[in-house]
Amino acid sequence: MTKSLSGKAALVTGGSRGIGAAIVRRLANDGAAVAFTYASSDAAARALVAEIEGQGGRALALRADSADAQAVRQAVDAAAEAFGGLHLLVNNAGILVGGLVEDYALADFDRMFAVNVRSAFVAVQAALKHMERGGRIVITGSVVAERVGFAGSSVYAMTKGAVASMARGLARDLGPRGITVNVVQPGPTDTDMAPKSEYGERLEPLMALGRMGHDSEIAGMVAYLAGPDASFVTGAALTVDGGYLA
Known part of the structure; x- marks a missing residue:
């Protein structure tokens, strides 16, 4: 059987661990050649x-x-050169630095915005040089764009609201x-x-399904958006939350 992404080339930012690694595995399993960026975990990336x-x-x-905007651009170009083009960009890189507003350091604000928002925009700009008609761009956001839920998340929520809005604008542009x-x-x-071991007791009662999600379930939604069945889906924010927002 021909896999749904056979012959496609993908780049996943922040792909060495967690949800990013699950996305890399799923796209590769569906037949894509997959490049991914990582910041520091050499051993995990090699593995x-x-x-x-x-x-x-x-x-x-x-x-x-x-x-680092230049590093992001270089990674996009390197992936396209290695695979002879780029069909799919998944902007997954993200960090979380929590804290109450009165004590929040502007350096943390600037870094979180740079990683969670600016890098996605920079990667899209760079990818468009290599992406032809039928290309797909997916950004990993968060339900905090719609429901924050807990104190200390204002800046993180801002970044995830920003990428959701940006995606709608990019959908119109592209x-x-x-x-x-x-x-x-x-x-x-x-x-x-x-991790469930640290957050499960507090979060699972808030979920309609009574459990936290698995990274493979998030990757499944990304694979859908990358595949042929999602050709008429754009500008959407698709929630995979076990009913957290229900």
């Missing part, structure tokens, strides 16, 4: 490449700090070129950023 290549796939790890732009908004998901 993920080895895992995918061991299953017959193609993967490329690119070290790039998403707060629609005439046949390129779709969408946001996937995970709810509470069991990852190293928010």
